[in-house]
C-alpha cells in the first residue's frame with residue numbers, strides 16, 4: 001500500500017522526530033537523499049550545470065544543502081534567490097562554502113542548465129506561484145534541463161492536489177518522509193513527474209491511518225476473491241445487472257462483460273437488452289423484470305444505459321443487498337432512499353454526474369476531486385467512487401477510513417462504455433463479498449491494468465477490449 005499524509009500530520013510527526021535529533025539533522029537527511037536522486041538523474045555530476053531555485057522557507061534550505069553536495073562533487077551550481085532577505089541562512093552558508101554561486105541573472109544560467117532544483121515552496125506553499133517566481137519558473141520549464149521538485153512541485157496544494165494558479169511542472173519529484181495527497185491526485189499529480197520517496201525516519205511517528213492510500217499489486221491480490229474447492233456459483237456470489245434499454249443495449253452488454261470477469265459465480269441480467277446480452281454471453285441468466293422478481297442476487301448494479309426506468313432504480317435500492325448505482329441510475333436516484341438503506345451503496349459518478357449529485361459546477365468537482373468525493377460520500381451516506389484520471393474512492397465514515405486513489409489509470413480509458421465495464425466489474429466484486437471501498441478500488445485498479453494490457457496488444461482500444469483483458473490483468477496481479 002502506498003500511503004499519503006496531510007501537511008498537518010507531517011508537521012506533527014516532524015516535530016516529534018526533530019525533538020529527538022540534533023538540530024538540522026532532518027534537513028541533512030532530506031538533502032542527502034535529494035542530492036543522490038539528482039546524481040542518478042544526471043548520470044555524471046562532475047561538470048554538470050545545476051540551478052537551484054530558492055524560496056523563503058525550509059524547502060529552499062533543502063535545495064541549497066543538496067546544491068552544496070552537488071557542488072562538492074564537481075558540479076557548477078548556481079542559486080537563484082527568490083526572497084533574498086528570507087533565504088535559509090544555514091543552507092546558504094553551506095552552499096557558498098561548497099563553491100556554489102548566487103546569481104542575479106536567472107535566465108542566463110537557466111538557458112544552459114542540465115538540471116534545475118525547484119526549492120521555491122514545499123508543504124508550506126499556499127496558492128500558485130507568486131508573480132515574481134513565474135517568469136523564472138517558465139524559463140526553467142522552457143529550458144532543456146531536467147526539473148526536479150523538492151518535496152512537491154511548487155505552486156500545487158499538498159493536501160488536495162488542487163492547482164489554483166501557476167505551478168512548476170517537474171520531470172521528477174523527490175519527496176521526504178511520506179507521500180503527500182497532492183502527489184497522487186490530479187491535477188497536481190501531473191506536475192510531479194516520477195515521484196521518489198526519501199526516508200528521513202518519519203515513518204515511526206506517523207499515525208496508522210493515512211489520509212489517502214493507493215493499492216499496489218500485492219494489496220489487490222490479497223483482496224481478490226479466490227474460488228475454493230467447494231465453491232459453487234451461488235457461493236461465489238450472483239451479481240444482478242440492471243442496465244441497457246432499447247436505445248442503449250450496448251451498455252448492458254459491456255456491464256455484463258465486466259461482471260462476468262469480476263469473480264462472481266453468475267451474472268443475472270434484468271432489462272430490455274436480454275437478446276443482445278445473450279448473443280454475446282450465453283452464460284448470462286436473463287430476466288425481463290422487475291428486479292425484485294428476478295431471483296436472489298448478492299449484489300446489484302443499476303444504471304448503465306438504463307434510460308428513464310426510475311422504477312428499476314427504486315426497486316433495486318429497496319433490496320437488502322449491496323447496490324452499485326452508475327450512469328442513468330445516478331440521475332434517477334432518490335437521496336433519501338440511499339441514506340435509508342441498511343446494506344451498503346456504492347455510487348460511481350464521473351465528474352459531471354458528481355457535479356449534478358452535489359449541485360455544483362463540473363469544474364468545481366474537477367479542480368477539487370478529494371473534497372468532492374468526501375462530500376458525496378458524506379451527503380449520501382454511501383461509498384463514492386469518483387471516476388477520472390485519478391479515480392478516488394471514499395467511504396461514508398469520513399476521515400476514519402482513508403480515501404483510496406487509483407494509481408493504475410490511463411488516458412486510454414477515456415472511451416465510450418468503459419464506465420459500464422467498470423460498474424459490472426465492481427458489482428461482481430461486491431457480490432463476491434468485498435466491502436464497497438475495496439470493491440470500487442480493486443475494480444478501478446484491474447480496469448486500468450486491463451486497459452494497459454489491451455494497449456500493449458495494440459491501440460486505440462475499445463471498452464470491449466478492456467473487458468476482454470481483465471483475465472490477464474487478474475493473472476498479472478495474482479502472479480507477481
Ligand SMILES: NC(=O)C1=CN([C@@H]2O[C@H](COP(=O)(O)OP(=O)(O)OC[C@H]3O[C@@H](n4cnc5c(N)ncnc54)[C@H](O)[C@@H]3O)[C@@H](O)[C@H]2O)[C@@H](O)CC1
Pocket residue numbers: 014018026027030055056057058059060062120121122123124125126127128129130133150151152155176200
Ligand atoms: N520540517 C522539517 O523538519 C523538514 C522540512 N523539510 C522541508 O521543509 C519544507 C517545509 O518548509 P516550510 O515550512 O518553511 O515551508 P516552505 O518552504 O514550503 O514554504 C514556506 C515559505 O514560502 C512562502 N510561500 C507560501 N506560499 C508561497 C507561494 N505561493 N509562492 C512563494 N512563496 C510562498 C511562505 O511565505 C513561507 O515563507 C518541506 O516541504 C521540506 O522541503 C525537509 O527539510 C525535511 C525536514
Ligand SMILES: [K+]
Pocket residue numbers: 059118119120121122149150151152153154
Ligand atoms: K518545491
